[in-house]
Amino acid sequence: MASKPAPQQRKPLIAGNWKMNLTHFEGIAHVQKVAFGLKDADYEAVDVAMLPPFTFIRSIQMLVDADKLKLVYGAQDVSPHEKGAYTGEISAAMLAKLGCTYVLAGHSERRQYHHEDDTLVNAKVKAALKDDLTPILCVGEGLEVRKAGEHLSHTLAQVEGGLQKVPADQAQRIVIAYEPVWAIGTGEVATPEDAQEVCGAIRTRLAELYSGDLADQVRILYGGSVKGGNIAGIMAKPDIDGALVGGASLDAGEFVKICRYRELPV
Numbered sequence: 001m002a003s004k005p006a007p008q009q010r011k012p013l014i015a016g017n018w019k020m021n022l023t024h025f026e027g028i029a030h031v032q033k034v035a036f037g038l039k040d041a042d043y044e045a046v047d048v049a050m051l052p053p054f055t056f057i058r059s060i061q062m063l064v065d066a067d068k069l070k071l072v073y074g075a076q077d078v079s080p081h082e083k084g085a086y087t088g089e090i091s092a093a094m095l096a097k098l099g100c101t102y103v104l105a106g107h108s109e110r111r112q113y114h115h116e117d118d119t120l121v122n123a124k125v126k127a128a129l130k131d132d133l134t135p136i137l138c139v140g141e142g143l144e145v146r147k148a149g150e151h152l153s154h155t156l157a158q159v160e161g162g163l164q165k166v167p168a169d170q171a172q173r174i175v176i177a178y179e180p181v182w183a184i185g186t187g188e189v190a191t192p193e194d195a196q197e198v199c200g201a202i203r204t205r206l207a208e209l210y211s212g213d214l215a216d217q218v219r220i221l222y223g224g225s226v227k228g229g230n231i232a233g234i235m236a237k238p239d240i241d242g243a244l245v246g247g248a249s250l251d252a253g254e255f256v257k258i259c260r261y262r263e264l265p266v
């Protein structure tokens with residue numbers, strides 16, 4: 001399962017997770033700077049996505065539509081519920097109506113600070129799929145689990161948990177992001193070999209759960225302290241199809257550099 005299909009089959013995705021940063025005013029300027037830095041050739045080579053806080057999405061939709069920008073956008077979370085008395089929640093239908101393409105499900109910060117478990121993450125994945133959003137299912141182990149050598153079983157259990165009862169025709173369009181918690185915001189990036197080990201194992205598990213064909217289509221991203229200086233080595237690995245970028249996505253120049261990883265030395 002280690003062979004990388006032709007690029008048209010798995011187009012790389014570079015997604016910027018802004019987390020809880022910037023005001024919507026700053027966010028608009030930031031999108032403009034990134035869009036200004038990217039050329040048509042970049043969009044042909046990679047899909048570029050921005051995942052701002054909910055409150056910016058309308059502004060970004062208007063900017064993207066008005067200027068016909070080729071980047072896409074999405075949200076950092078979604079309610080598992082369709083609609084109703086769920087104060088403070090944002091539904092998949094609301095996000096779809098705002099033109100969102102992607103939504104994160106199960107980011108480690110949601111799992112940690114909001115006690116999201118695999119059952120809830122699974123419900124979010126299904127809610128997103130129902131409204132034709134592409135969920136980016138986030139998985140990855142903490143430092144203790146890695147030290148215990150249980151990173152594969154831990155992460156694969158999260159993949160299985162997140163995909164419970166998701167049929168193949170829907171699973172084939174999801175994205176999975178492997179984000180080892182010990183590498184998030186720490187400056188400590190996983191080595192390309194460490195990232196490949198887990199991303200390759202995820203693909204193998206997808207083949208077991210569904211089929212080899214499906215596993216070959218699903219994009220698997222790496223996330224955790226990705227920067228211009230380390231992206232090329234990570235992207236050179238056969239089972240890594242892009243990156244989920246946190247801190248570096250807030251720096252337009254750095255994010256553009258990451259999107260142009262193919263011009264950087266490995």
Ligand SMILES: O=C(CO)COP(=O)(O)O
Nearest residue numbers: 017184185224225246247
């Ligand atoms: O959590 C992440 C993206 O979702 C990674 O964050 P950093 O790139 O800041 O380590």
